[in-house]
Amino acid sequence: MSTPPGPLDTPPPEHSRTNPPAHAPEADGGTGGSGHGGIRRPRIAVSVAFGLQGFTLSMLLTLLPQFRDRFGLADAAIVGVVVLASVIAGAGSLLAESLASRTDSRVALRTGFAVIVAAVIAVAVSPGIGVFVAGFAVYGVGLGMVDAATNMQGVALQHRAGRFIMSSFYAAWSVGAIAGALLVAAFSGMDLGLRTTLFAGVGLVAVAAAAVSPRFFRPTAAAEPSPEASAGQPRIPLWPFLALGSAMALFYGIDFAVGNWSALFMTDVVLADSGTAALAMAAYQVAALISRLTGDLWVRRFGETAVVRAGAAVAIVGLVLVVAAQSVPMALAGFLIVGLGAPLVAPLCFGAAGRLAPGQADAVIARINLFNYAGTIIGGGMVGGVAALSNLRVAFVLPLLFALVLAALAPAFRRRRGTPRASSAASGTRAAP
Numbered sequence: 001m002s003t004p005p006g007p008l009d010t011p012p013p014e015h016s017r018t019n020p021p022a023h024a025p026e027a028d029g030g031t032g033g034s035g036h037g038g039i040r041r042p043r044i045a046v047s048v049a050f051g052l053q054g055f056t057l058s059m060l061l062t063l064l065p066q067f068r069d070r071f072g073l074a075d076a077a078i079v080g081v082v083v084l085a086s087v088i089a090g091a092g093s094l095l096a097e098s099l100a101s102r103t104d105s106r107v108a109l110r111t112g113f114a115v116i117v118a119a120v121i122a123v124a125v126s127p128g129i130g131v132f133v134a135g136f137a138v139y140g141v142g143l144g145m146v147d148a149a150t151n152m153q154g155v156a157l158q159h160r161a162g163r164f165i166m167s168s169f170y171a172a173w174s175v176g177a178i179a180g181a182l183l184v185a186a187f188s189g190m191d192l193g194l195r196t197t198l199f200a201g202v203g204l205v206a207v208a209a210a211a212v213s214p215r216f217f218r219p220t221a222a223a224e225p226s227p228e229a230s231a232g233q234p235r236i237p238l239w240p241f242l243a244l245g246s247a248m249a250l251f252y253g254i255d256f257a258v259g260n261w262s263a264l265f266m267t268d269v270v271l272a273d274s275g276t277a278a279l280a281m282a283a284y285q286v287a288a289l290i291s292r293l294t295g296d297l298w299v300r301r302f303g304e305t306a307v308v309r310a311g312a313a314v315a316i317v318g319l320v321l322v323v324a325a326q327s328v329p330m331a332l333a334g335f336l337i338v339g340l341g342a343p344l345v346a347p348l349c350f351g352a353a354g355r356l357a358p359g360q361a362d363a364v365i366a367r368i369n370l371f372n373y374a375g376t377i378i379g380g381g382m383v384g385g386v387a388a389l390s391n392l393r394v395a396f397v398l399p400l401l402f403a404l405v406l407a408a409l410a411p412a413f414r415r416r417r418g419t420p421r422a423s424s425a426a427s428g429t430r431a432a433p
Contacts, residue, residue, distance in 0.1 A: 045215035051176030058180030085140035092144020097366030105152035112145030113209040124198035155354035166347035167295025174289040243412035245371035251345040252375025287339025312407035314341025319400040
């Protein structure tokens, strides 16, 4: 990272919409399509990739109780395996950056899916705890690669489209996550067993990924890269990068806290039964899907800074309700409201990060993605630690504080002066040979 750049030109209004230049070359990976620069088919393919990523992660997390019972592990050991995968995912993200810089983000994405499929198969056939942990560690590498590469592809497509479309990809992720949980529920209801569930799920992922991979976006080299980009050393403005990374970590801290602790909050704090407690996570995920399906519209109409500020404010309201909840309906309403606001932040973080170093967006995205995993560790560890020292009502004050800081970071999403509105050159991936 380098020092911040010097004075730049005045940008256009943040909420204005600029169409891509008419002379921009076609870049849809040879798939044809229609609309903005022929991105329809690649956009569908990348949406499927986001969905498959959410599907696999949700499937594995939903199966954690079965893994615990199969290997006789304590709850703390299972959480440790998940944290291990999150830490190793950071290495996968950097590996995706390396692959993308030498080839392009399509190769990184295909490789990541291959690693995930191999890892889930290893987990499915694991005869003991050693292979199980190793399989989850390898899954962490694949998770980081796919996480970074899908966002590289999404940001490249967004630049090509000339308008904000990242929230739609995250909506696809949410749909995939819901589908993964439903698959586990269906197979468990039919008593088909852990191994059968894993093989069915990973088989679906393998087939779907192979089917859409030829349609992944093929970036173009429409503009000359900067000297820093050519040397493989992107000139990233430090403070904007750290601000966006902090926003990313704060969102995932909130998201992971809800995902890991909402059910226990419902049972321990507002005394809900186990079936009702599960509705907290369901309410959050359904609300997240709604917010992401509409997020692109809000960004185009009001701009990124305003949407981040509004999303954080909505999350604050929801978390205040959670912390103050004296009844089951009040707590459920709180978790639902959090889902309507906070999940808008992640796609906006990646979109803004893609503008920080024109010509090297892939490198910036891979590095900003590291804050994702920092947030999951903070959201799980800190909330759990506070809960152990006091109770979950007090612990959920932490995500509330995260949302307050997130609102203060909203100005970091404002377009920097001199940043192009939309350009296929903004992606650092090179044209395929």
